[in-house]
Amino acid sequence: MPAIEQPGCPQKAVALYNTIAQRMSTLISATVLALAARLALAAIFFLSGRTKVDGLLTVNDSAYALFRDEYKVPLLPPEFAAHMAAYAEHLLPLLLVLGLFTRFAALALFGMTLVIQIFVYPSAWPTHLSWVALMLYLMAHGGGRLALDACGNIK
Numbered sequence: 001m002p003a004i005e006q007p008g009c010p011q012k013a014v015a016l017y018n019t020i021a022q023r024m025s026t027l028i029s030a031t032v033l034a035l036a037a038r039l040a041l042a043a044i045f046f047l048s049g050r051t052k053v054d055g056l057l058t059v060n061d062s063a064y065a066l067f068r069d070e071y072k073v074p075l076l077p078p079e080f081a082a083h084m085a086a087y088a089e090h091l092l093p094l095l096l097v098l099g100l101f102t103r104f105a106a107l108a109l110f111g112m113t114l115v116i117q118i119f120v121y122p123s124a125w126p127t128h129l130s131w132v133a134l135m136l137y138l139m140a141h142g143g144g145r146l147a148l149d150a151c152g153n154i155k
Contacts, residue, residue, distance in 0.1 A: 034144025037134040038102065042093035044131065045109060049089025052082065059086050071120050088112060096138075099147020106138035 052063035067078035
């Protein structure tokens with residue numbers, strides 16, 4: 001990280017800032033960022049998926065009602081959409097936690113988020129944007145060194 005050289009800035013403050021910035025860059029590695037992004041997204045979507053099922057993966061009546069009465073995703077029958085969402089919100093977070101096919105899982109969640117943003121909750125863009133930022137990082141950089149993808153050299 002280049003040093004900040006601003007006229008009129010006290011050099012001790014600039015030196016302290018640069019020292020802290022360098023330490024943060026060292027402590028917060030790409031591995032840590034990728035792991036945090038994977039776990040954060042996995043938690044968000046897995047917990048959402050758990051509200052749609054009873055037991056292990058039995059889609060519940062409230063999920064059908066949600067897709068029929070509130071979500072109303074175009075082009076998809078509510079029953080089919082409820083199953084797709086419930087299964088995706090379980091499988092894709094699992095892939096993220098494992099760091100397996102990380103870019104694919106992030107891309108699939110990106111698509112799901114776009115559907116939610118455009119057709120279901122358009123006013124929730126600040127929340128969706130924060131999810132998308134994490135997804136974009138994972139799509140661009142992968143799951144990091146603490147991912148199963150790294151073991152098999154999957155890019």
